[in-house]
Amino acid sequence: MSLPVSFDVRKSLIALQPGLYEEVRDDEDRAMVLRRLGNKPARRLSPAELRELIARGMALSYTVPLAIELLIDEPFLEAQRHPGDLLTTVLEVDSRFWIDREDLWLAMIPVLETAVETINARVAEEEHADYLPWHLGDDFMAALLHFRSIHGTGEPAE
Numbered sequence: 001m002s003l004p005v006s007f008d009v010r011k012s013l014i015a016l017q018p019g020l021y022e023e024v025r026d027d028e029d030r031a032m033v034l035r036r037l038g039n040k041p042a043r044r045l046s047p048a049e050l051r052e053l054i055a056r057g058m059a060l061s062y063t064v065p066l067a068i069e070l071l072i073d074e075p076f077l078e079a080q081r082h083p084g085d086l087l088t089t090v091l092e093v094d095s096r097f098w099i100d101r102e103d104l105w106l107a108m109i110p111v112l113e114t115a116v117e118t119i120n121a122r123v124a125e126e127e128h129a130d131y132l133p134w135h136l137g138d139d140f141m142a143a144l145l146h147f148r149s150i151h152g153t154g155e156p157a158e
Contacts, residue, residue, distance in 0.1 A: 005065045009043035013059045030056050047079035051086045060097050068107050075115035091143035098150045
């Protein structure tokens with residue numbers, strides 16, 4: 001499977017999505033984030049910056065593929081708060097985005113397979129059938145269920 005990034009990562013989010021300022025005009029928090037990160041080349045966005053942009057639903061057609069590329073190698077990458085926070089944030093993206101971008105939804109499958117393999121290996125190590133790393137907890141499980149339901153029914157998850 002080819003990697004999900006299919007745009008010029010040397011360009012900024014503003015150059016890639018020219019109407020971005022208009023989208024965030026009425027939301028001061030999002031506008032502030034865009035002023036800080038919008039002119040940075042996409043390839044220079046850190047995992048923490050990607051998590052911040054994705055959590056705010058900003059430039060998802062560009063930020064989500066960049067995050068997926070990072071997660072392919074390290075699903076439990078710690079972006080800001082705890083291991084797996086970037087993965088959880090990506091999984092929590094609005095259903096409408098995943099329905100429109102089924103290609104990216106499918107690109108997440110290998111990431112999730114690796115994540116589940118990692119968890120299963122830890123379960124075997126710990127010898128606890130109910131083991132789930134503390135840092136994943138309920139938010140990861142809820143995000144996983146949300147993500148999983150999107151193309152299973154073809155309808156947005158509630």
